Amino acid sequence: MAQHDDGGDNAAAGSAVVKSEPPQASRGTAVIASDAFENPGLPPHRLRVTDIDPQKDRTAERRVYTLFYLSIVGSILAVAFYVAFPIIPGDTASVRLNTLLLGLAIALGLLSLGVGAIYWSKNLMRGDELSEDRHLTRGSEETRARSIEIFKEGNQESGFGRRTLIRNSLLGALVAFPLPGIVLFRDLAPAADPVKQLEHTMWAKGMRLTHDPSGTPIKASDVTIGSVFHVIPEGLNSKADRLEEKAKAAVLLMRLKPEDLHVSSGRETWNYNGIVAYSKICTHVGCPVALYEQQTHHLLCPCHSSTFDVTNECEVIFGPAKRPLPQLPIAIDSEGYLVAQSDFHEPVGPSFWERT
Numbered sequence: 001m002a003q004h005d006d007g008g009d010n011a012a013a014g015s016a017v018v019k020s021e022p023p024q025a026s027r028g029t030a031v032i033a034s035d036a037f038e039n040p041g042l043p044p045h046r047l048r049v050t051d052i053d054p055q056k057d058r059t060a061e062r063r064v065y066t067l068f069y070l071s072i073v074g075s076i077l078a079v080a081f082y083v084a085f086p087i088i089p090g091d092t093a094s095v096r097l098n099t100l101l102l103g104l105a106i107a108l109g110l111l112s113l114g115v116g117a118i119y120w121s122k123n124l125m126r127g128d129e130l131s132e133d134r135h136l137t138r139g140s141e142e143t144r145a146r147s148i149e150i151f152k153e154g155n156q157e158s159g160f161g162r163r164t165l166i167r168n169s170l171l172g173a174l175v176a177f178p179l180p181g182i183v184l185f186r187d188l189a190p191a192a193d194p195v196k197q198l199e200h201t202m203w204a205k206g207m208r209l210t211h212d213p214s215g216t217p218i219k220a221s222d223v224t225i226g227s228v229f230h231v232i233p234e235g236l237n238s239k240a241d242r243l244e245e246k247a248k249a250a251v252l253l254m255r256l257k258p259e260d261l262h263v264s265s266g267r268e269t270w271n272y273n274g275i276v277a278y279s280k281i282c283t284h285v286g287c288p289v290a291l292y293e294q295q296t297h298h299l300l301c302p303c304h305s306s307t308f309d310v311t312n313e314c315e316v317i318f319g320p321a322k323r324p325l326p327q328l329p330i331a332i333d334s335e336g337y338l339v340a341q342s343d344f345h346e347p348v349g350p351s352f353w354e355r356t
């Protein structure tokens, strides 16, 4: 049992807890050392030059609002550079110049704002050192009233309300600062109306279906039952924007027994002898639907597992996609090659683009 060092019988028996300095404690006695750290307190307050010299005070004020104005200039310059030195596709020099100028202008805007704020707080705001005891997170009513009072005092002491040039220039800098971001992010949106862009692909009447990526035309006789072909339009590989076009026009070609296909009215002529072609672009969020289950005739999208039933015009039977894959009407030409009868009859890709 623990005892204090006040003369208890077992004090010297080595089992007591005493409060004493280590040198006096018996061997094996637990020692509760006194707090080793003294609160050093705050060093004496030193006045700054701006506290005692009004001339220095005005100079400091001038520097602060000059920095805030510089920040405004930086933000405006960023927008101006972005417009005046645009990125020209394929021109690396224009990318470098655009990036350099934007970086310099934004750095000027941010740096001036930060340095101005620090300079203001170090030289012009009240410099007294304060210490506050810890307290519960929610203060008492008195504390809350006091905090409002402190806030008002802060306003008074920082001169935020009084030093109108600093206040206004700071507000201006803060308002101007997001401008480059707004302009830059706006340009991340597609340049042209995406609905119009996705409404049409390069498929056209008489265009041959060719192997992806070789571009070799496909004969109907090559497509055996159960097989699946990844298809691109004829001539795609020679186009400058082939990747953009391929992203819309990629097609999957499959052959089923004609009696397995459930064809709706108006689509009777869209398949050739059980050979059907569907857009490869998932109607959920646009991943390539690349997995074909030969036995079940299901197409699977690997991204979020949307499953399309080829026997039922690729209707969705599972997953987040909301509409069937668009069908490409096909036929054969005089040489037996598979050709498109027309473009798709609806936009390919995510359903979102249809919501105009």
Ligand code: FES
Pocket (backbone or CB within 6 Å): 282, 283, 284, 285, 286, 287, 301, 302, 303, 304, 305, 306, 319, 320, 321
């Ligand atoms: S993109 Fe195909 S299921 Fe999500």
